[in-house]
Amino acid sequence: MSLPGGPSAQLTAWASRADAAESAVVHRHIRRLWAVPWTRMGCARWPADVPSGTFVSWHYWWQAQLIDCAVDATLREPTPVRRRRLGNLCRTPWIRNSVSRSGSIGWRRDFHDDMAWMALALERATRLCGVRKPRGFDKLTAAIVAGADPVTGVLPWQRGGDFLNAATNGPAAILCARLGRTDTAERLCDWLDATLRDPQTALIHDGIRKGVLVEDYYTYCQGAVLGAETELAAHAADVSGAEASGVSTHGERIGRLLEAVSTGMCVGGVIHGDGGEDGGLFAGILARYLARVACDLPDAVPDADLLRGAAANLVLTSAEAAWGNRIEFDGEPLFGHEWVTPAVVPAALFRPDDPSARVAERDLSVQVSGWMLMEAAAQVEKAASGYGAG
Numbered sequence: 570m571s572l573p574g575g576p577s578a579q580l581t582a583w584a585s586r587a588d589a590a591e592s593a594v595v596h597r598h599i600r601r602l603w604a605v606p607w608t609r610m611g612c613a614r615w616p617a618d619v620p621s622g623t624f625v626s627w628h629y630w631w632q633a634q635l636i637d638c639a640v641d642a643t644l645r646e647p648t649p650v651r652r653r654r655l656g657n658l659c660r661t662p663w664i665r666n667s668v669s670r671s672g673s674i675g676w677r678r679d680f681h682d683d684m685a686w687m688a689l690a691l692e693r694a695t696r697l698c699g700v701r702k703p704r705g706f707d708k709l710t711a712a713i714v715a716g717a718d719p720v721t722g723v724l725p726w727q728r729g730g731d732f733l734n735a736a737t738n739g740p741a742a743i744l745c746a747r748l749g750r751t752d753t754a755e756r757l758c759d760w761l762d763a764t765l766r767d768p769q770t771a772l773i774h775d776g777i778r779k780g781v782l783v784e785d786y787y788t789y790c791q792g793a794v795l796g797a798e799t800e801l802a803a804h805a806a807d808v809s810g811a812e813a814s815g816v817s818t819h820g821e822r823i824g825r826l827l828e829a830v831s832t833g834m835c836v837g838g839v840i841h842g843d844g845g846e847d848g849g850l851f852a853g854i855l856a857r858y859l860a861r862v863a864c865d866l867p868d869a870v871p872d873a874d875l876l877r878g879a880a881a882n883l884v885l886t887s888a889e890a891a892w893g894n895r896i897e898f899d900g901e902p903l904f905g906h907e908w909v910t911p912a913v914v915p916a917a918l919f920r921p922d923d924p925s926a927r928v929a930e931r932d933l934s935v936q937v938s939g940w941m942l943m944e945a946a947a948q949v950e951k952a953a954s955g956y957g958a959g
Contacts, residue, residue: 583946584645586892586902590940591642593901594635598933599654602661609657610665611635611933616921624665630683632662634850634937636690637857641944643698652698659694659703662687675705681716681724684709685740692747710748713741723760726776734776734783735765739793746800755815758797762822771829788840791830792855795880798823799861806867820870823862827879830855838886842907845929849906852887853938853945859884860945864952881949888946891939903930904939 597615602608602624613621613628620626636658643651663675678684688709694700716724718733724741726732742757765774765782773794775785798819805815834840834855843851862880866873891908898914905912906929915931917923929935 583888583943583950586888587642587645587940587943587947589902590904590936590943591638593903594638594933594936594940595654596901598936599635599658602665605661605664607657608661608664609654610661611658611937613933614917614921614931615933615936616915616917616931618917618922627665628847628933629662629666629678630686630847631850631934631937632658633683633686633690634854634941635933636687636694638937638940638944640690640693640698641941641948645944645947647698652700655694655698656700659691659700663703663705676703676709677712679728680726680737681713681728682726682734682737682740684713685724685737685744688713689740689744689747692744696747710744713744714750714753721760722756724757732776732778732783733764735761735773735790735794736775736787739773739790739797742797743793743800746797746804751801751804754797754801758794758801758819758822761794761797770833771825772833773826786833787851788830788834788843789851789854791826791834792858795823795826795830795855796858796861798826799858799865802870803865803867806869816867816869817871820866820873820876823866823870824872824876827859827862827876827883830859831879831883835883835887836909838883839890839909840883840887841909842905845906845927845932845935847934849929849932849934850938850941852908853941856884856887856938856942856945860948863949877952881952884942884945884949888942891942895939902939904936904942905930906932906935908942 598612599609600612602610611632613626639655639658643655667675676687691703691706695702716728718725721733723733724737726734726737738757738761742754746754764777767774772786773790775783775787802816802819805819840852840855859880863877866877887908891904894908894911895902895904896912896914903912913928913930915928917931
């Protein structure tokens with residue numbers, strides 16, 4: 570697969586850098602849940618404070634992104650250790666969620682975006698890495714599909730709520746496309762494009778509440794929409810007849826959004842950050858789905874080479890910046906929450922429970938985002954040889 574215009578000097582060592590990012594997250598953040606055998610979860614802070622160290626604070630959807638990164642690493646270089654870890658990571662959130670104070674059982678949550686991100690990660694783990702289908706997975710996907718608003722046909726952010734947003738319907742559309750529910754995925758993507766796309770910037774707004782547009786832009790919303798459109802473009806390229814016309818529609822949307830991301834979500838070709846906590850994951854998620862455009866966009870899409878090259882350049886430029894601004898601590902990378910500026914060593918190394926010692930670099934979200942970016946760069950690197958990661 571050709572990726573024209575990509576800086577060849579960057580296509581050298583991304584797999585080893587992804588290895589280093591994985592190792593750092595494993596050593597600093599991944600641990601057993603309450604000493605229960607065959608469990609692994611990501612600790613939300615490093616160094617751990619009491620809430621994160623005891624998994625009182627655990628962040629359901631962060632675990633989904635962690636699983637997705639573990640899938641990437643396993644696909645890149647399968648090893649018995651990685652396979653065991655991935656299986657444990659897929660198993661453990663079900664246990665933790667089932668004893669939550671909210672009364673949740675299994676994978677169920679009040680928020681559809683949480684469940685959609687988790688279902689995406691678990692689906693990849695089972696389909697691509699041979700992980701045994703987790704208990705309750707079918708109920709999870711059924712709950713997502715059944716949660717659609719009866720009037721609009723799209724998913725509310727919260728069960729029974731009135732906020733319809735991109736962060737929910739983007740990953741849900743990717744999931745539906747991968748599960749073969751392409752009609753549902755098409756409906757969600759059509760709604761996203763018609764309702765949330767800004768006609769001036771072409772970026773995707775956050776959402777709509779009671780008919781009023783919430784005019785915020787987030788990087789991960791752009792990424793999820795790019796991912797969904799890429800899945801549907803690939804599906805349309807595989808069919809014949811009237812459906813094949815969808816290739817051009819999805820290709821046009823991808824091209825328009827790629828240009829918007831390049832001008833509105835990046836600084837000098839580097840994806841901008843959104844701080845710590847949940848925002849720490851936003852840039853990495855955009856990088857993940859830019860890599861899907863670079864690796865998986867079918868040749869049938871008009872100007873496919875140009876679109877793949879544009880997406881690849883954003884991934885590689887961002888990865889070069891993040892790697893260049895990392896800190897090496899105990900021989901392993903610590904990524905910053907903003908990839909164009911140097912990372913900061915957490916003062917909490919010396920006083921982990923002091924609230925004043927909080928910096929974004931402590932957050933699992935920020936470090937998983939850096940790992941996600943390194944995996945995306947490694948995938949783009951291999952795409953030059955005809956590789957796709959799924």
